[in-house]
Every structure is written in structure tokens, then in C-alpha cells.
């Protein structure tokens with residue numbers, strides 16, 4: 001993704017990986033094959049891999065630079081983490097090199113904000129140093145929505161965290177280091193940057209809204225995983241905690257931001273990533289920023 005601006009703010013992506021990860025049938029349990037096939041013409045090859053029949057997904061973080069702060073939003077899968085899913089298990093990625101290539105070091109990050117606490121959004125919160133998980137960003141406050149933190153704290157305590165040791169290796173060490181701040185789900189991070197609850201994908205999932213000099217943006221985490229969910233906001237993923245609640249949050253967002261000029265920044269959209277929701281006949285579509293069509 002090319003660097004972008006929202007008013008006085010700058011947005012950059014720190015890329016971890018893009019690949020053909022999962023079939024539409026596995027990803028969206030309520031989608032029919034015919035309904036997916038109707039979108040193949042625009043999805044292939046950037047958003048869908050014909051050879052494998054899988055959706056292409058990106059994994060990336062965003063850096064939101066304001067005159068006051070460097071804010072890191074979502075921290076990808078990270079490295080050396082034991083995970084139940086092979087796509088995430090004990091991985092090495094060029095994420096840190098990509099951060100450094102932006103002219104930033106971990107010490108430059110002032111605020112880390114995780115939209116939710118799934119393993120592909122908290123990975124770089126910590127790194128392994130001398131056999132211990134320690135915060136990667138030594139000068140940062142890590143902002144977590146209180147509801148989301150409480151859910152995973154409870155799951156972890158019950159030993160029922162289905163995705164592995166994510167809370168223990170990527171969230172708890174930040175709390176123990178005194179760098180975590182638990183906030184309400186409508187918390188304002190600074191002037192023009194505020195959270196909004198969008199529950200469903202996880203219990204305390206939030207998005208980060210931005211407004212500067214009359215321009216609007218929204219970092220939407222996993223409110224959507226793929227641009228096909230703009231015409232089909234009713235399709236929740238197999239990873240959603242409550243599929244009906246997720247669909248309701250997503251549908252409300254799509255309706256609110258259609259033709260509204262909001263720059264939408266989803267973590268998992270491949271290609272140019274950022275774009276706008278625009279009306280298209282009786283439905284909506286995602287118009288990527290550098291898409292000439």
C-alpha cells in the first residue's frame with residue numbers, strides 16, 4: 001500500500017504477508033458457490049487465486065502518524081509464536097525490516113492499538129528476548145478495549161483459548177511490563193482519533209475512526225476480511241465469535257460509509273488495501289484507491 005494522507009495525518013502499511021489462504025466455502029459458511037462465482041471477474045487475480053480456488057488475504061499493520069504520535073494499529077502474526085494453526089506457527093516474516101524501511105524503529109512507536117486480540121493482530125506486541133516475551137515497543141502505551149481484554153483473560157484462565165497461547169505470550173507480558181492501558185470501547189486516543197465498538201468477530205472488537213481537516217478514515221481491523229463482503233456484508237467468517245452480531249456490525253458500517261468519502265483501511269484486503277465504499281446498482285462495492293475502473 002502506498003502512503004496515504006487523512007487531513008494532517010499520514011497512513012503507512014507495514015506488510016507481513018499476502019497469499020492465497022482459504023477457500024470461500026471455508027471462509028464464509030453461509031456463502032453459496034454461485035454467489036461467489038458472480039464476483040470472480042473482478043476478484044481474480046489480485047483478490048482470488050484461480051489455481052488454488054482460495055481467497056487472497058493480506059496481513060499488515062498500519063502506522064498512523066499525527067503531529068503528536070506514531071500510532072501502530074494491529075501487529076500481525078509476529079515471529080517465533082507457538083500457534084495451533086500452521087499458517088501462524090513459529091513463523092519468520094520481513095515485518096520488522098519493513099518497519100525499519102519506513103524510517104521507524106520500535107522505539108519510535110508511541111501508541112500500539114489492537115482492534116482485537118486474535119493472534120494475527122497482536123503478534124508483534126512482544127518478541128522473544130533471552131527466552132522471555134517482552135514488549136517490542138519500549139516507549140509505547142498499548143491500548144486495549146477493556147471488554148476484549150476481559151474476554152481473553154477469562155478464556156486464557158480457563159485454558160480454553162482455542163488459538164493457542166496468544167494471550168499469554170502477546171498480551172499478558174505487556175500488562176506485566178506496565179505498558180498496557182485498558183480503555184472503554186469509545187475511547188478517544190487523541191483529537192480526531194477515536195474507537196467505536198463493532199462486536200461480533202470478537203466480543204470487544206473495535207474500529208479506529210479518524211477525522212482531520214474534514215477528511216474521514218476508518219481502520220476497521222477484521223470487521224471485513226475480503227472486499228467481497230462489501231456487496232455481501234451478511235457473510236461472516238468461520239473465525240467470527242458471533243456470526244449474526246458480526247454481520248450486523250458490518251452491515252451497519254457499510255451502510256453508514258457508502259458514498260461518504262471515508263477512507264476505509266482493512267487489515268486483510270490484498271492489493272492496494274485502502275479504498276471507499278461506493279454504491280453499485282442495488283448493492284455496494286469496494287473501490288480501491290488506485291483502481292481505475
Ligand SMILES: [Zn+2]
Pocket residue numbers: 118120121222267268
Ligand atoms: Zn485478522
